[in-house]
């Protein structure tokens with residue numbers, strides 16, 4: 001593929017500045033994020049810091065909630081849902097009943113007297129992670145560059161001009177919070193403030209370096225730069241947040257320290273090489289060249305066949321920009337937020353959204369980007385232990401359908417959907433999958449296993465015996481419909497998977513024999529999947545599914561994806577029933593729901609259907625479309641942020657994960673609800689090559705995908721057929737390799753195997 005064509009799929013570019021936020025271009029270093037609007041005369045760089053949240057350290061569990069638990073269950077089992085919900089609203093919900101919100105921070109403005117901007121161009125290069133704005137005014141070419149450096153912990157802006165001493169700009173900052181104060185001194189502007197009514201205090205500092213020219217601090221807190229040849233602005237931001245219980249840090253000290261760096265070329269080199277050691281691991285080519293000269297907004301309106309490549313890499317870019325070791329996990333908007341009342345508080349919704357954010361982490365070879373999630377879960381488990389005790393009288397830990405920076409784990413919002421005890425159990429799967437992909441035993445022993453085990457202990461203590469001898473969960477709900485119930489299918493799928501993984505992990509580590517036996521016994525008794533009267537996979541214990549229900553959540557299909565209980569060879573009947581359910585739900589949906597459906601259709605081995613969902617997700621969504629839609633209307637904004645609507649980043653990550661899932665699958669296709677196969681235990685690999693390749697993806701190449709069992713996989717295909725597979729075993733596990741109906745066995749050894757004709 002030619003370099004120019006490659007560029008168009010690793011670059012977003014436009015011929016005009018962003019007219020509003022969802023057209024601006026995101027940069028981020030995992031702790032700070034910024035949206036670059038690119039207006040020549042009044043540039044706006046709207047910035048965030050991941051710990052600027054409302055609220056303060058506190059606990060959310062309600063003392064004594066456990067006392068009403070037996071009665072809530074009794075009412076539900078007696079068919080009195082409304083009474084159960086009312087009682088739960090009164091006595092069982094978290095205190096307070098709402099969690100806190102991620103906040104905006106501030107804006108940095110660059111004003112320049114522009115007579116007439118010509119030759120305008122604005123872009124974001126996904127390979128270098130640098131945003132650029134370029135224009136000409138009165139014969140002078142102005143170039144502005146923006147990047148967020150993870151190594152340096154700051155945002156860097158560079159202004160250049162083709163003629164010496166021609167940059168004259170006014171810089172200023174505004175705070176997003178009432179009472180923020182701005183001042184300027186020497187060559188530095190400072191914004192100081194705090195979140196009203198909350199514990200977070202913050203400071204942002206922007207320091208300026210000039211080549212030629214002068215800088216003057218104004219009494220209004222601005223900096224006036226005259227006749228510079230080049231300007232570098234370093235923006236640092238920090239809060240007093242240390243962790244969810246401690247807000248004793250000094251933001252000023254943090255900012256002052258960050259601003260001590262010298263802006264030389266090494267800064268940019270270090271940034272780009274840091275980004276590239278993650279980003280460059282995976283390349284994708286779908287065999288058709290993207291148009292080189294069509295701006296991204298135009299291209300989105302008439303997407304060419306290679307558009308999924310851009311979207312795939314954009315998702316990887318966004319994960320790198322919003323989730324780096326040492327920081328907070330990517331929230332509902334990643335790290336980018338311009339409102340103090342963002343949709344759903346821009347927090348962590350874990351009945352699908354946070355998990356979806358991390359689906360591409362392992363498969364798309366960005367394993368380290370999941371570290372913030374794992375670190376957050378260690379804290380969530382501490383808080384979840386208290387919730388387990390106060391609300392359920394149980395051991396272990398529990399997380400309901402949301403957490404925030406204060407690590408709230410108790411049920412929130414409303415009893416009809418907030419009481420859902422399997423959030424922690426679902427996230428525990430990410431720990432196990434991290435082990436499956438990396439083979440990192442140290443991680444398994446020290447970090448993953450204790451959390452997985454204690455997530456399982458919670459269900460050992462809370463599963464309820466039903467009259468027929470089966471075990472069910474509850475009170476709970478099938479997110480987020482049908483109200484409070486006992487025994488939604490999704491819970492059982494998640495809990496069975498958790499028990500299976502804890503059994504496997506305890507065997508691998510050779511610990512907790514007794515608990516293992518207990519889990520084995522209980523796992524077999526958990527209420528099994530049921531196929532209902534429409535041939536569907538039942539979402540609830542009762543056969544009440546409505547074939548016309550188009551609800552965005554497809555929770556009961558969890559066992560198909562991201563779980564692995566429903567597989568083509570292991571459970572063909574359930575596989576067919578899951579397909580039926582997905583057909584009933586339809587193809588139109590909110591952004592993340594389409595993202596999930598891409599993955600589900602890929603798991604159903606139907607690449608053409610997966611691709612049609614992907615095209616639905618690639619629908620352009622008008623800038624004015626922010627109104628929340630709970631049923632449909634999903635798509636992409638002009639900056640390719642996913643639209644729920646409104647903006648929610650999970651759809652971006654779901655799309656990236658879905659594309660990876662279409663090209664390579666590595667779960668065991670023979671697994672079932674009660675299996676613990678060598679693949680599920682991490683002792684072997686199963687590499688299904690091009691399992692859901694759409695017909696129209698006739699030629700292509702992907703390099704660097706990762707698979708369970710510890711494999712890196714490069715694939716090339718032409719005329720619809722796999723022509724070459726290069727499989728690197730990182731941990732020396734054996735593997736089965738499947739392509740179409742053909743399977744071959746790879747022996748247990750490290751190193752590279754190249755398959756050419758072998759799989760035809």
Ligand code: FUC
Pocket residue numbers: 332344349353480552553590592630644648
């Ligand atoms: C869940 C979903 C909504 C939205 C919210 C953040 O509640 O049902 O669609 O994504 O999370």
